[in-house]
Amino acid sequence: GPKVLQIPSHQIIDMGQMVTLNCDPVSNHLYFYWYKQILGQQMEFLVNFYNGKVMEKSKLFKDQFSVERPDGSYFTLKIQPTALEDSAVYFCASSRLGARSSAETLYFGSGTRLTVL
């Protein structure tokens, strides 16, 4: 099936540093997403992004978080500065433009495990 690539697979940084997580979505997809999963807990929606803009974000998407996709390159999640509670696996996903009447299928990458020390 369609593949979403995430780089890197693991990232270890010190608290207070900046980190950028990279996602290469499926080539003809137009909607992009980030989800956060703390070990042993459920996947939680952070943000979705379309046509250069954030469409919706959750309470977990703190002011220290930002997303962008400059010129069709990687879709990125930047955290600046990082905090201990940001340690989690971050999953990127993408989907085609959805119809009004039903939700499109999301395709996920393998995740980036972020450890903040």
Place this chain on the structure above:
Amino acid sequence: GDSVTQTEGQVALSEEDFLTIHCNYSASGYPALFWYVQYPGEGPQFLFRASRDKEKGSSRGFEATYDKGTTSFHLRKASVQESDSAVYYCALGYGSSGNKLIFGIGTLLSVKP
């Protein structure tokens, strides 16, 4: 707000056993319902979906029927294999909000040979 409840946190079966994982949802509108499967070290993979009442989704021997009356979308498989061992997530989504998916907590299925 909208939510998905999976009652089984873990299910342990032997090969050829029958599988049921219960999924109930609470939603203000008419969402599409999904099952995703996640293998260790990977992201969730789409298994199948259903978009309207009484519609059955299926894939790889797994199936579930959208039941608006009982607000359920239970996952079933007649005969599980060891290779089915994974975490299974039920999810709901709306097209009008940019296709955001809301996931249940997941059910870890372990199948012994």
